[in-house]
Amino acid sequence: MAKTIYLCGFMGCGKTTIGVKLSKMMGRSFVDMDDYIEKKHHLTIPQIFAQFGEQTFRQYETEAIRELSHQGNLVVATGGGAMTIEQNGTLAKQNGIVLFLDAPFEDCYHRIAGDSNRPNAHSRTKEELLELYQTRYPLYQKNSSYTIDASDSPLMIANRILQLYNR
């Protein structure tokens, strides 16, 4: 079973854009974990946060990773908080590799500022988001298998991942 590739990193680092591109280049199925959770629970992410709180959403993420970890050959874009939790990284690495997309804060910020579909961005000022980015950064590093420089175009980054994978 070919190892599933899990992309992690801060909101707006490009996990979905790069994941879609990479999955096409590799001929694999792509799973966006946020979409997966929304479909499974018949609720949007903002609804889950509003009705049940972030803790419940985190439990849904762990369940999703556990379910996906039984499959190989996927490219998975995880949500920005998923790989801040060690247990999720351990689960994902059982049959997969976890890649941290290391994009500069300013790039992420411009993509997420004011996005009402992202409760954790919407509820924070720029300064607070920077603080969250800095708190999470070492956790992404710790819970991933490799760190990928994600400051270029999605195509360049997808190619960089392919090179690493085929090495």
Ligand code: S3P
């Ligand atoms: C979150 C990131 C989101 C989504 C949820 C929480 C976070 O995913 O999982 O809104 O806490 O960073 P993206 O990273 O795809 O925005």
